[in-house]
Amino acid sequence: MTAVDEPPVTPQEPAQEQQPERPIGFGRMKRKEDPRFVRGKGRYVDDIQLPGMLHGAVLRSPFAHARILSVDTSAAEAHPRVKAVITGETLAGLGLAWMPTLSRDTQAVLATDKVRFQGQEVAFVVAEDHYAARDAIELIDVEYEPLDPVVNARHALAAEAPVIRDDLEGRTDNHVFDWEAGDSAATEEVFARADVVVEQTMLYPRVHPAPLETCGAVASMDPVDGKLTLYSTTQAPHAHRTLYAMVAGIPEHKIRVVAPDIGGGFGNKVGIYPGYVCAIVGSIVTGRPVKWMEDRSENLMSTSFARDYHMAGEIAATREGKILGVRVEVLADHGAFNSTAQPTKYPAGFFHIFTGSYDIEAAHCRVTGVYTNKAPGGVAYACSFRVTEAVYLIERLVDCLADELGADPAELRMRNLLRPEQFPYENKTGWTYDSGDYPACLRKAMDLVGYEELRKEQNERRARGELMGVGLSFFTETVGAGPRKHMDILGLGMADGCELRVHPTGKAVVRLSVQTQGQGHETTFAQIVAEELGIPPEDVDVVHGDTDRTPFGLGTYGSRSTPVSGAAAAVVARKVRDKARIIAGAMLEVAPDDLAWTKGRWSIKGDPAMSRTIQEIALAAHGSLELPDGVEGHLEATTVYNPPSMTYPFGAYVCVVDVDPGTGSVKVRRFVAVDDCGTRINPMIIEGQVHGGLADGVGMALMEIIGFDEDGNCVSGSFMDYLLPTALEVPAWELDHTVTPSPHHPFGAKGIGESATVGSPPAVVNAVLDAIGVRHADMPLTPSRVWQALQGGEVEAPQ
Incomplete structure (x- = not known):
């Protein structure tokens, strides 16, 4: 029907402005998290304030390579606002001098034998405020014996190069690993018959993620119940919790890691830094919460780089x-x-x-x-x-x-x-x-x-x-x-958990194991669930960043969020939808196989007027409806997605x-x-x-x-x-x-x-x-x- 053929609008049928239909899930949608950010209401680690909280600062080495002959902390300990000074010897007494890295190496938390790069952590001061902690690290007297450094990768492999990791038994050189891929013989054959061969050496230089927010943590060990709560700038809260349990010997269920709003990560906040561990030890030693936040120079000099x-x-x-x-x-x-x-x-x-x-x-x-x-x-x-x-x-x-x-x-x-x-x-x-x-x-x-x-x-x-x-x-x-049978970090497989619950009113909560650092997870994952269930994205709340409230997973990096946790969100939503089908069958008194899905509702095949929306099904799942055998009630599901x-x-x-x-x-x-x-x-x-x-x-x-x-x-x-x-x-x-x-x-x-x-x-x-x-x-x-x-x-x- 053309415009001129349309019937006139009567007073009983007022004209309506025609709006393009907005997709329920996928489509251009403003970020749900932005209102709090543009209003300055984000909550970052440095915003955390706990009763009785102390502040920590790290003493770092001025040398790239030097033996530590002595560490005198007496002047710092005498500072009237200092509550504790922690050294490598302190940590050694607690069995915390070394920690595992994500590559199954070991890294000193605080240097004891020697320092191996400029900016390496040597001591940690806990004081009543940030400024007193910074002042006190200047009072620590460290006697160094400088050693020849090696900063050129090719020179590091030379026979005469100083051995950097002489802490490793039997280590006589600076070699870490050899790895190869492809077919050497087939490649040689191809090159032998090629008309043209071009060679080029090139360097991808060392660069830094330089996130807007530097790294930091607030550690609080409860001396009564022995539970450790750590607010941390981490991209992988669950992996960090497991590593802290491995390092500190604290039972994993007694550790809660919370990643609040994160001001950028870009990989810089995947690993565990000594400052995190020192904040934990500082809280254990003092019995009070301890905050540690690095400054920009510390972040550039001592946290994880890329390339090289x-x-x-x-x-x-x-x-x-x-x-x-x-x-x-x-x-x-x-x-x-x-x-x-x-x-x-x-x-x-x-x-x-x-x-x-x-x-x-x-x-x-x-x-x-x-x-x-x-x-x-x-x-x-x-x-x-x-x-x-x-x-x-x-x-x-x-x-x-x-x-x-x-x-x-x-x-x-x-x-x-x-x-x-x-x-x-x-x-x-x-x-x-x-x-x-x-x-x-x-x-x-x-x-x-x-x-x-x-x-x-x-x-x-x-x-x-x-x-x-x-x-x-x-x-x-x-x-x-993924999949986890091929890929792990420290034995932890790269699969992600996801939980979804639809409340009686039809509002949903999805719980993720990935952690946002500005990518818009609270919007994207709401859209995924909305698309699968046919409910508005505004009705889906996304929970992340708290190990007590979310399922286990390895976090956000390497563009894992949508390929892995996004898939998990879709799978768990489909599980909920399948359960809703069974409940809708009971509501409509038909077999589930007699129902067809259209976005947001289950309908009887051939009779779309006979249908029940997800919201109606959610209320029935929590109500007095007699449910089929095997259906316990409520509308929720969990999944662990192992990418194929x-x-x-x-x-x-x-x-x-x-x-x-x-x-x-x-x-x-x-x-x-x-x-x-x-x-x-x-x-x-x-x-x-x-x-x-x-x-x-x-x-x-x-x-x-x-x-x-x-x-x-x-x-x-x-x-x-x-x-x-x-x-x-x-x-x-x-x-x-x-x-x-x-x-x-x-x-x-x-x-x-x-x-x-x-x-x-x-x-x-x-x-x-x-x-x-x-x-x-x-x-x-x-x-x-x-x-x-x-x-x-x-x-x-x-x-």
Whole structure:
């Protein structure tokens, strides 16, 4: 019926403004948690105030490598506002001198024999206020015997290098591990018959997550019931609780870990830091709550870093540009203790994805881990366990190959991308990509940016002496760590629990084992449950971050939230829906098999008017209705989701830069990002995640590095030295997407939180090098380094 054929509106039928139907669950929806944040009502660890609370401060080593000859705490103990001074000897008496790391290494809580990196924890002071604690650490007199430090990963493997971990029995060198993937013999054969082989060494330098909120904890040991409550800046509350039980010997049911609002994590808050343990010990010793919060310099100098991968890559191809094989040797700098957050079986994380998004015949890599006199770590910082380094490697190699062949980088990628009909695709290191249409994604990015016109503009500008660059990257990421039979951390399998309860009034509460640090979990998971049950997202409350109120799980990192806990939320909601079907059958006096589901209600097949909503069913489940045998009542369910496999989001990015030939400064003029994260739950949250990740990638490509001098001093201990991008350094992002659902995820989602950080650095670097006509230079491409490259000088890789 056309508009002119519509009947007139009578007074009895007032006109209604037509509104587009809003999806019950998935769709653009403002974040439920934002009202409290924009009003300044968030509750962070430093906001916690407990009766009688004391404050702690850490004394840190000024040396990168030195023996501890003596520690004199008498002056600090005499301070009138100091309540306790804790040293390594104190902890040794309690059996707490060393703690396990996430990589099954051991790390000193407070140094006793020697310090192994600048900023290592030596003593902990508990005082009546923060300022007295800070003053008192200056009164502790530590006598050191300086030792030669080693901050260069290659030098660390030399025979004459000082042994950093001489606390380990039989240790005579700084070697941590060897790991390899792929087929060495097949790769050798492919390289032997290749027409073209391109080699390139490159460094992904050490960078830092630099969250807005630094790390901290408030520990309160109740001397009456022996229960420890710890408010902590953690991304993994349940894993932390288990580790504290292992370290301190406190029964796990006597430990409650609460992660309140977290001001950013990005992997920095996955592991356990000595300050957490010291706060606990401080509360045990004093019998009062103890708060410890680090300052910005402490966070930059001593908490977990990321990257620091020295890579030597080779790519083999035909003269026509068909990529045949890739091989790589990697030296991974793990700092003074191997505390990197990686699944147990994969000490180099998921670097196996170094084959990228391309259809190749053979590949092989070997990764060697080493100790150096740097802060320990290797967090899953906005990457899925070393995927960022792997993607950077292959995308730089492809550009180097394009340069060697004189080929267009976009055309070379398009020629070698995997095709839709090849999925599921097992790459040459044995990992199966779930789904994708890679060529369509790249074409969309090229069309959106106007690739052909950009190349014409570039030629015109070059003729005028202007430096303009266009850089591409195509990435495949692997996220959603699991299944637990293959992946664990310290024996804890990577599966997540979820609980869902629908109250008599039809309002629901879902309890998660993942912890948000700003990703919008309270909105996203409400939308998932709403979509499955057909109730408004506003009626779903999301509970997380408290081990006494949530089921066990390994937390949030490596884009696990939606691929694992999101799947768990869908599965548990379907369990509730199935139970509701049985109850609805009793209400309608029909067999459950005679019912059909439409969003939000069960109806008799063929008679949709005879139906019961979820809200009606929930009330009946708690009421006097005679329920079928085996149904106990209430409307609730639990699940533990063990993911059958990883998920593989992907994307195509194009960056356009202008370079000032006089100063070497780089301006990112445009950036187009086309992502595929499978089924999209909330586009607004997806866009926010991508915006943040793109800014992160620009920062790493152009300015961010944790550097050290030859004495092991960290020269990036403040935001005056460790530069971060601002709104002035980033363009207006241009975003688009394709959708290829994951076939094994309950609703096809793949994850998005880290994709932009994976794909953006190589796109920016490729654009800068395209502008200045240099095959390779290592990040960060600061103005001085770009200017140096323009003059034809060798750009030295940073330490």
